[in-house]
Amino acid sequence: MAAPNGAPLGADSEPRRALRVALLGCGVVGTQVVRLLTQQRADLAARVGAPLELVGVAVRDLTIAREGVDPALLTTDAAGLVERADIVVEVMGGIEPARSLMLSAIAAGASVVTANKALLAADSPTLYAAAEAAGVDLYFEAAVAAAIPLVRPVRESLAGDRIKRILGIVNGTTNYVLDQMATEGLDLDLAVKQAQQLGYAEADPTADVGGYDAAAKAAILASLAFHTRVPLASVHREGITGITADDVAWAGRTGHVVKLLAIAERTDDGVSVRVHPALVPASHPLAGVHGAFNAVFVEAEAAGELMFYGRGAGGAPTASAIMGDVVSVARHRVLGGRGPVESKYADLPMLPASAAITRYQMRLDVADRPGVLSQVAAVLAGHGVSIEAVRQAPQPVGLDGEVAPAASLAHLIITTHAATDAALAATVAAIAELDSVTRVVSVLRVEGA
């Protein structure tokens, strides 16, 4: 197409050619990107120094009506569209055809802005290398925690510091589900159904509930924070599928809240990245993160502890992050320069989950007779796991706190001091072997204490 020409804008006196923006995908996020490009046209032109012109929107089905999107812009020819753009915004998701299209765009000289956490976690080296070879930008603020500025602070603001730890809630769906379980006493299935009805969870909730989405975000953040490639396979991942209403209720009784956490730590030995549900003390700021909100702590050597909080999902918040990136890459087109490239120089070793050191809370059904606690305590001591607190309760306890008639069992809630995952696993296996232990009901990590 011919280069369209906008009014003179920016610091220069010359008229600037409009920058051609192509959008791949037009769902909840894409329509908001179109809205911002349209409604803030004049502001964006002034900030960039040249107008941004949406030249096309690639979709699979042309017949779906998309509010606020000019039907003339819609096309099913995504491959053709990326050839005639300066900036390609990818919000279609998934590995293919997103990767091929982005690589075509980069090869054709376009800068790419993407929200595709799954692709970045699976194969960012390929995209980085292509962008670097072509001298174009690859930006992806929206891939982690939507509107919350995290990618830029981690890879730019803290580039002169040494990040030690990232700990946060990066999946709004599971946070909503756990929140509903805690406040309404729902079980997991019902809370997930409710989240689906409200549009917070997909028809197939596996990516969220299974922790896959959070693991992808953890891999992306850890790569940036530690200047090391973090393959998705190195992220220890546990979802919330094993979390029961009983777990959530007992968490509350012991002054905790259950949260799905993403944790990336740098130790003397390397990098540990994991996603799992954990008990967080009720007094910790993360315990107060409700509904579909996200919050992430970043701890750096000089900066100390920082927290970032906001909407981690949704069309408009995700579009906000995308448009911030669009302005950055567009400014590079106008003024020259490029954003950060892949930083992997540190190349730190990945540590297995078994090396992670955390506190634990385990709940056991045990025989209601003297000496059981001392037996269990002896097993813990024998494995070098130190006890911080023990609580005994009649068992079973209903969710309303009333004691049911079954009598000869007791419930033991043990919180340990910090121990390795490996030591804890061996301990739990040994405890399960004890005659007096009927069942290991649950074992949950305790974080943020």
Added chain:
Amino acid sequence: MAAPNGAPLGADSEPRRALRVALLGCGVVGTQVVRLLTQQRADLAARVGAPLELVGVAVRDLTIAREGVDPALLTTDAAGLVERADIVVEVMGGIEPARSLMLSAIAAGASVVTANKALLAADSPTLYAAAEAAGVDLYFEAAVAAAIPLVRPVRESLAGDRIKRILGIVNGTTNYVLDQMATEGLDLDLAVKQAQQLGYAEADPTADVGGYDAAAKAAILASLAFHTRVPLASVHREGITGITADDVAWAGRTGHVVKLLAIAERTDDGVSVRVHPALVPASHPLAGVHGAFNAVFVEAEAAGELMFYGRGAGGAPTASAIMGDVVSVARHRVLGGRGPVESKYADLPMLPASAAITRYQMRLDVADRPGVLSQVAAVLAGHGVSIEAVRQAPQPVGLDGEVAPAASLAHLIITTHAATDAALAATVAAIAELDSVTRVVSVLRVEGA
């Protein structure tokens, strides 16, 4: 001096000349900048693509020992030093000679990183214009809320969105003082003395206690957020000097906490920027910001509400922000490109403080007789100020809540619905004229409800 040469580094195969860094000032922040430059030398070189070499540290007094700083680097010839640097880091503070030195550095082709909020608030246009003319970078993340990434998120991450409001605690000294008043029941003078003993407050605490420091930060943030020059003179500024132990105690009794807030709002009419103490509901996240910490809410049209939290002062946190900027400007030296320039295209009108609309809480000493409340309520209604809540208490009430014997007075605590500052001022003046009102004890804004 001859350009020193480092080992080959970065993506290119050519050896890179080291980038020469000059430091102006070597106090609490400067020594931490030197420490990070030294301890993270290898990391910084890898991230920048070239080594950073500290070529000199300008100080006033060569005889003061500075831990970890090579005495051979110290010089009193700041003007000479800036001539031989690629990057000048200014942490001396104050208007002059900081401004002249930075302008000389820029004229000599150096990029500038500064933490100087007073100078930026007073005269950023001069610095911006010089940097733009010379094609060099002017970065200042450390000028607002130290380690907390705020400048970059506001001017880059949210550049594709429309910021509506910024509200936060940006002065750690006053936050510490107010926190001590609330938790220890101290009066202002004593809390300030304590802050001075702990190094949180200067010998002359005026800049902090008077709200000048917060006003400078508010002006900087508002300029960035609203793409409009915000002169310091347009910032309505009230410090905490009028806040009494009684105010803090009554805030607590009515479910509030007193905080010094910086607020920048965009309305249909223009921009309102103000710094003043305010009552914040105890349930609001800002109420939980203790000690010398800072926290800032940013509300944008698409992103919704974001919060940033962390250490807003101190040597290491400030140095962290500075070093992030140093890496950015250094990367531009190596890879080309430039950071954001001044964005003032929106040129929105500044609104007077009298146009600001907030809720208020006023405390009155009144005659303890029937009909007084109705008189006061009539005055409020006559000025169009609507009452949200009224509380009557015997007066005077000691800090321990006990009623002292003085009998014929009562204490009236009135919380209003939102009203303009102007309407409230007129209302208060009229109330003070009432025979039944002995004294208007205090009038405080209520924010964050």
